[in-house]
Amino acid sequence: MAYFSNKLAFITGGSSGIGLATANLLARQGCSLVLFARGQALLDEACRTIEAVINKTSQSVQAISMDVADHHAVRQKIKTAVEKFGIPDLLINCAGVSSAGCFENISYDQFDQCMKINVYGTRNTVSAMLPYMKQKGSGHIVNISSMAGLIGMFGYSSYCTTKYALVGFTECLRSELKRYNIRVTLVCPPEVKTPFVEKEAAALPREARAVKTFAGLLTPEKAARAIVRGVKSGTFLVVPGILAKSLYFWHRISNGFLTRMPSDWIVKLVAWRSGK
Numbered sequence: 001m002a003y004f005s006n007k008l009a010f011i012t013g014g015s016s017g018i019g020l021a022t023a024n025l026l027a028r029q030g031c032s033l034v035l036f037a038r039g040q041a042l043l044d045e046a047c048r049t050i051e052a053v054i055n056k057t058s059q060s061v062q063a064i065s066m067d068v069a070d071h072h073a074v075r076q077k078i079k080t081a082v083e084k085f086g087i088p089d090l091l092i093n094c095a096g097v098s099s100a101g102c103f104e105n106i107s108y109d110q111f112d113q114c115m116k117i118n119v120y121g122t123r124n125t126v127s128a129m130l131p132y133m134k135q136k137g138s139g140h141i142v143n144i145s146s147m148a149g150l151i152g153m154f155g156y157s158s159y160c161t162t163k164y165a166l167v168g169f170t171e172c173l174r175s176e177l178k179r180y181n182i183r184v185t186l187v188c189p190p191e192v193k194t195p196f197v198e199k200e201a202a203a204l205p206r207e208a209r210a211v212k213t214f215a216g217l218l219t220p221e222k223a224a225r226a227i228v229r230g231v232k233s234g235t236f237l238v239v240p241g242i243l244a245k246s247l248y249f250w251h252r253i254s255n256g257f258l259t260r261m262p263s264d265w266i267v268k269l270v271a272w273r274s275g276k
Helices: 017-028 040-051 071-085 108-136 157-180 195-200 206-215 220-233 242-253 257-273
Strands: 008-012 032-037 061-065 090-093 139-144 182-187
Touching: 008 017, 008 071, 008 108, 017 032, 017 040, 017 090, 017 220, 032 040, 032 071, 040 061, 061 071, 071 108, 090 108, 108 139, 108 157, 108 182, 139 157, 139 220, 157 182, 182 220, 206 257, 242 257
Parallel strands: 008 032, 008 090, 032 061, 090 139, 139 182
Antiparallel strands: none
């Protein structure tokens, strides 16, 4: 029997990008799903796509509109979802926003929004779900951070701040939740080809664009496959992609020297070419 057969997953950010790709893959492996995102229209479209590949006699896919940054709404909507569909075996926190630009150009409101969605959004869903998983005596929580949560990057001061925070948060959860038989997985992908990539292009400094190529570019489907493998194996840290794995390896063994030095060199080169 497949690992995910007859299991239930709640996925935030499930209407697009990594969340939708992961939902599609889990559905093909027998998992029932409840998708959460802010936009109802995209959620409905995601459900129609997934319904085409599920076994309707044993699986279901549901959608609930939810803003993860709204603490009170999250508690209520998770409660409603659990009452209607049951306590999930798997909670995958994919909801998030990108934020590009040098720190001096980022307003307080922009920084605050990024923190509320990426950090507090994940905190809110975990907090709302934890009592139910404890009651069940099992569960698996997956938090999506980024390579930008492992290695700081030019032009991503607010985004890196949130993703580093998620790394620390998830490390603590791993240790604290073991006693409740709740597993935790941290996923740190490089750049993934999602709608965020197009949206951030206008604000992305040239230096950041040049540096990002070091870690490679993944499709949402490849990131989803890495997530699913990590959940099956019970792996804590998942870094999808060969280039990203290599970059993180050299960063760790050199105490950052072998990533900071070429990054600084590229930033200087791009600035020189652009006449800065």
